[in-house]
Amino acid sequence: MRHLLTLLDLDRSEIMHLIKLSKVLKWERYEGYLRSNLRGKVVGLLFEKPSTRTRVSIEVAVRELGGSTLYMRGDELQLVRGEPIKDTARVLSRYIHCLFARVKLHETLIEFTKYSSIPIVNALSDLFHPLQALADLMTIEEHFKSFNRVGRVVFVGDGGSNVCHSLMIACVKVGIDYVVACPEEYRPCSFVLELAREEAKETGARIEIVPDPFTAVKDADVIYTDVLVSMGQEHERSTRLRAFLPKYQVNRELLRAIGHNNYVFMHCLPAMRGEEVTDEVIEDNVHSLVFKQAENRLHTTKAVLLWLVGAK
Ligand code: CP
Ligand code: NVA
DSSP: OOBBBBGGGSSSHHHHHHHHHHHHHHHHHHHHHHOTTTTTOEEEEESSOSSSHHHHHHOOOOOOOTTTEEEEEGSSOOOOOOOOOHHHHHHTTTTSEEEEEEEEEEHHHHHHHHHHHSSSESSOOOOOOOHHHHHHHHHOOOOOOGGGOOOOEESSSSSSSSSHHHHHHHHHHHOEEEEOOGGGOOOOHHHHOOOOHHHHHHHHHEEEEOHHHHHHHHTTTTEOOOOOOOOOOOHHHHHHHHHHTTTTTTTTHHTTTSSSSEEEEOOOOOOOOOTBBBHHOOOOOOTTTTHHHHHHHHHHHHHHHHHHHHOO
16 A cells, blocks of 8 residues: 655656556547546545645546545544544545545644555645646656656745645656755755755756746746745745745746747646736746646546556
């Protein structure tokens, strides 16, 4: 039995396998063919935070694979009244076949894995968002046809965001150099950097943290950003916006500094237009892959489900 809390839980060949499988599942769906490997299986979704893409893509993925879903709001379980995670984990393990959890604290997921006898999947925590990074890798691979053709992914904005962390691990796992352009006080967490640097030794990928976004984006293939105020950080909103804006906004002027026109723009969504990115950058049909990323969440989640619970 396996869990998926970060992409560190997968080796490179497993990631490549999941991407390949996701592409097959995407093609099958377009052709009107759906598999039924999850027949008789119930997948739980425990969400402590809001979600559009993650919740809906998981629910649709499970249903299209023949299984059923059970959505649980964190504040409607006895957890909020102090029932320990270790009890909740053992109880849920007796009812459902897999749990996708979106949690405030990553430690909650770790505690779940210690006591669950079913696979636990991170549907976003304060530290990581592996399902997003997997869909992002698929989107990059589809666009560039091979990871070998991608020199550099540049993340601009909040280096400490769950999305930046997971994308960093994803990129170095497949051998793509990763650059983070961020203010000094919003660098990636040092332990995540260390883990990613360890991974990078295997593939030779480089990780750089650069304060100036205009220097960072030069010659980039992919420009990526995420919100500047993540869920749960609303009380830091004014401090954060002061630290990031206007310098770290992805706008036309910054994109001009790339120096060529074959770049793509990516964002996990939801996007706050006028903050981390401008409307015209998201709406630029030539370069913006944001809705392809969102669609690929469905196909990659199906691949994860087949891998964790759906093997015949
Ligand atoms: N990208 C993403 O995880 O979106 P949601 O918060 O809508 O699930
Ligand atoms: N960093 C963002 C990602 C949303 C998908 C957040 O945690 O709110």
